[in-house]
Amino acid sequence: MSSVQTPPILSIQGVSKTYEGGFQALHTVDLDIKKGEIFALLGPNGAGKTTLISLICGLARLSEGTITVDGHDVVKDYRAARAKIGLVPQELTTDAFETVHNTVSFSRGLFGKPKDPAVVERVLKSLTLWEKRDSQLRQLSGGMKRRVLIAKALAHEPDILFLDEPTAGVDVSLRREMWAVVGDLRKTGVTVILTTHYIEEAEMMADRIGVIAGGKLILVEDKAELMQKLGHKELTLVLQEPLTTIPPALSEFDLALSEDGQSLTYSYDTRAERTGIGSLMRLLAENGVRFKDIATKQSTLEEIFVGLVEETR
Amino acid sequence: MNIHAVAAIYKFEMARAWRTVMQSVISPVISTSLYFIVFGAAIGSRIQEVDGIAYGAFIVPGLIMLQLLTQSISNAAFGIYFPRFAGTIYEVLSAPVSAFEVVLGYVGAAATKSIILGLIILGTAMAFIDLPIAHPILMLVFLVLTAVTFALFGFIIGIWADGFEKLQLVPLLVVTPLAFLGGSFYSIDMLPPFWRDVSLANPVVYLISGFRWAFFESSDVSIVVSLTMTLVFMGLALAFISWIFKTGWRMKP
Numbered sequence: 001m002s003s004v005q006t007p008p009i010l011s012i013q014g015v016s017k018t019y020e021g022g023f024q025a026l027h028t029v030d031l032d033i034k035k036g037e038i039f040a041l042l043g044p045n046g047a048g049k050t051t052l053i054s055l056i057c058g059l060a061r062l063s064e065g066t067i068t069v070d071g072h073d074v075v076k077d078y079r080a081a082r083a084k085i086g087l088v089p090q091e092l093t094t095d096a097f098e099t100v101h102n103t104v105s106f107s108r109g110l111f112g113k114p115k116d117p118a119v120v121e122r123v124l125k126s127l128t129l130w131e132k133r134d135s136q137l138r139q140l141s142g143g144m145k146r147r148v149l150i151a152k153a154l155a156h157e158p159d160i161l162f163l164d165e166p167t168a169g170v171d172v173s174l175r176r177e178m179w180a181v182v183g184d185l186r187k188t189g190v191t192v193i194l195t196t197h198y199i200e201e202a203e204m205m206a207d208r209i210g211v212i213a214g215g216k217l218i219l220v221e222d223k224a225e226l227m228q229k230l231g232h233k234e235l236t237l238v239l240q241e242p243l244t245t246i247p248p249a250l251s252e253f254d255l256a257l258s259e260d261g262q263s264l265t266y267s268y269d270t271r272a273e274r275t276g277i278g279s280l281m282r283l284l285a286e287n288g289v290r291f292k293d294i295a296t297k298q299s300t301l302e303e304i305f306v307g308l309v310e311e312t313r
Numbered sequence: 314m315n316i317h318a319v320a321a322i323y324k325f326e327m328a329r330a331w332r333t334v335m336q337s338v339i340s341p342v343i344s345t346s347l348y349f350i351v352f353g354a355a356i357g358s359r360i361q362e363v364d365g366i367a368y369g370a371f372i373v374p375g376l377i378m379l380q381l382l383t384q385s386i387s388n389a390a391f392g393i394y395f396p397r398f399a400g401t402i403y404e405v406l407s408a409p410v411s412a413f414e415v416v417l418g419y420v421g422a423a424a425t426k427s428i429i430l431g432l433i434i435l436g437t438a439m440a441f442i443d444l445p446i447a448h449p450i451l452m453l454v455f456l457v458l459t460a461v462t463f464a465l466f467g468f469i470i471g472i473w474a475d476g477f478e479k480l481q482l483v484p485l486l487v488v489t490p491l492a493f494l495g496g497s498f499y500s501i502d503m504l505p506p507f508w509r510d511v512s513l514a515n516p517v518v519y520l521i522s523g524f525r526w527a528f529f530e531s532s533d534v535s536i537v538v539s540l541t542m543t544l545v546f547m548g549l550a551l552a553f554i555s556w557i558f559k560t561g562w563r564m565k566p
Contacts, residue, residue: 019566057407060566079315082409093400097332098325109321110408152404 007071008032009160009191010056015065017051017215025051026215028065033160033193038186040206040223041195048215049195050090053162057087070159083112086153090164090195092145096138100129103137104151111156123151126184143174150181154190161185163194167201179204199298203227231271237264237284238293247287253280264289318410322418323425326392330426337388338430341380345434348376349441352498363500364531369442374525375497376438378459381431382492382517385460386484389423389467394474397564406565412558416468423464424457431456445528451536452527458543459520463488465550472563491517501533516546 010033017026026048033039041049054060056067058078067074072081095103104120113119124130127147132140137148146166153161163182167175182205185192196202202209203223210220219226242261253276254267268275284291330337353369360368396402405415438444446452474480495501495517501509512518513534523539526532532539557564 054566058565059403059406061561079409079411082407085407087403087407089400089403091400093403095325095399095401097329102328106321106325107404109317109324110404110410112315112317112409114317 006035009035009070010193011066011068012052012056013066015052015055015067016063017048017055017060018063024215026055029212029215029217031210031217031220033191034208035159036189036191037207038182038192038194038205040202040209041193041212042197042199042202042209043195043212044197047212049212050164051215052212053087053164053193053195057085057162058082079112083156084159086156086158086161088146088149088153088161088163088166090168092142092149094137094145094148096136098137099134100124100137100140100148100151101133103148104155107152108155111158113156119157120155123154127151127154127181142170143177146170146174146178147181158190160191160193163192165195165197167196167198175201227271231269232298233268233270234297235266235268235277235280236295236297237266237291238295239263240290240292243289247289249287250280250283253283264291315408315410315414318408319414319418319421322405322415323422326419326422327425329392330388330422337384337426338433341384341430342433342437345376345380346437346441348372349438353441363503364529366529366531367442370444370529371500371525372498373435373438373442373444374528375492375495375521377431377434377456378495378517378521378524379489379492379497380434381427381456381459382463382488382520383484384430385423385427385463386467386470386488387480388426389420389464390471390474390480390484392419392423393468393471394480397472398477402564412555415558416465416554420461420464420468423467424460427460427464428456431460447530448527452524455520455524455527455539455543458540458547459524462543462547462550465547465554469550469553469557472557475563488517491515492521496521496533516542519543 010031012029012031015026015029016024018024029048029052041052043049051060055062056069056074058074062075067081069081069084072084074081098106101120101124104124105115108116108120121130124133127150129144129147129151132144137145140148150161150163166178166182170178179201182192182194192205194205206223208220209223209226211218211226239262243257243264244261246255246257246264256265256267257263258265266277266280268277349369352372357367357369357372362368363371393402396405435444470480470483494512495515496512501512501518501522504512519534519539519542522533523536523543526536526539556562
């Protein structure tokens with residue numbers, strides 16, 4: 001990989017943000033983003049994800065530190081810096097009465113590019129919006145609106161695209177659709193920075209993941225490594241007859257019996273060579289433990305954060 | 314200069330006016346026509362001339378100013394307030410545009426709309442009455458200066474307002490009374506000396522007076538004073554707006 005040599009497309013150095021009223025949303029964040037990568041900023045609500053994006057894009061004022069986009073300072077040289085950025089906000093904010101084509105052309109002009117119907121057409125087609133180009137935005141579904149916001153952000157052909165919670169509040173099929181859109185963006189060479197609070201989503205899309213909590217960037221790691229850390233899962237068995245104790249034959253498993261004895265919970269690592277589920281099932285049958293229902297649960301991000309924050313202390 | 318951005322904002326705002334043509338053009342024209350019918354034709358014929366000018370003609374500059382002020386303010390205020398309310402302002406804030414370019418786009422469009430409106434009202438008035446214009450160029454200069462100044466003022470209100478009520482409040486509670494009491498329908502020389510002096514604190518007096526001078530070469534205050542005052546208001550509005558963008562007031566936390 002030659003990425004070590006190439007300067008970062010986005011460099012965040014010692015960035016802090018304290019809002020009026022004293023709330024400190026970010027504590028000295030340092031982060032470099034490589035050109036062409038897809039970076040996921042993973043964190044619970046209120047972690048500072050949107051604040052960080054707002055500082056980079058000029059929606060909020062820096063309290064401390066510097067941010068450069070392809071070498072251009074976002075404050076001193078904001079024109080050059082912002083021209084390279086496209087932002088897709090979290091909220092579906094659109095001008096209800098504008099048409100798809102007009103609103104995308106507007107964005108291109110706003111970012112200082114001359115009219116170019118060919119670019120607008122290409123962007124709209126790539127997001128399967130071409131058929132809807134003359135529709136008013138209020139007539140579109142939520143998923144379509146999200147695509148329009150992406151088209152607006154891409155209209156001036158930026159080098160970096162920010163997607164703030166691209167799948168917040170969308171249903172499963174739309175979420176998959178968004179993942180596909182990001183996958184296509186990767187092919188165009190655009191650097192994508194997205195925020196999410198779904199691990200699954202970061203896993204599906206990103207090359208690298210940064211975990212942010214309480215305004216601090218706790219860790220930044222390649223996806224593969226992080227996923228291993230986050231692979232904890234629980235299997236819950238609802239028993240037909242309550243147990244008072246866990247049978248000794250099952251002692252080698254990480255099992256917990258609920259207080260009422262009605263269910264058994266098994267904790268395991270999905271990334272492990274062997275999850276042990278097969279042998280657990282066999283042993284349960286051999287020991288006459290019968291169950292009527294079964295459920296698995298991925299550790300929630302909240303739990304993982306608690307774990308990560310504890311670790312860093 | 315990001316000229317494409319200015320053009321984009323300007324075009325967007327003009328398109329919005331076109332979509333709401335009933336509200337932005339037809340309704341002010343109708344209300345002005347009603348003023349003409351009531352004050353010009355019906356009552357006007359029984360009112361004696363003011364400074365040698367028929368009353369019906371005398372009120373025209375004031376009526377145009379009345380609409381110009383309120384429309385410039387509400388156009389510009391709504392133009393910037395609505396994106397803030399709807400959230401679409403994020404795009405303008407994240408764009409490579411300077412404060413000056415943003416203002417040029419929004420205020421330029423708002424001023425354009427009210428200038429067009431002012432000319433339509435003038436045309437309407439000419440259909441009703443015989444109206445001489447002594448200094449057409451100066452009349453246009455006043456029209457433009459006033460439209461721009463009050464569009465700037467409206468822009469400030471649109472940034473200050475945190476609800477639709479406040480957006481209506483200033484035009485309703487401040488501007489309309491100032492315009493009515495600023496000599497739209499009378500010459501402030503007709504007032505008792507004390508109230509005449511009080512009226513001189515009303516900025517709208519200078520606008521209406523200067524504008525009227527361009528029509529009839531007669532006015533309450535000297536044309537130079539009128540022009541100077543108009544430019545002073547414009548300077549104040551510009552200074553305040555540049556402060557807004559410098560500090561991010563109500564726009565950038």
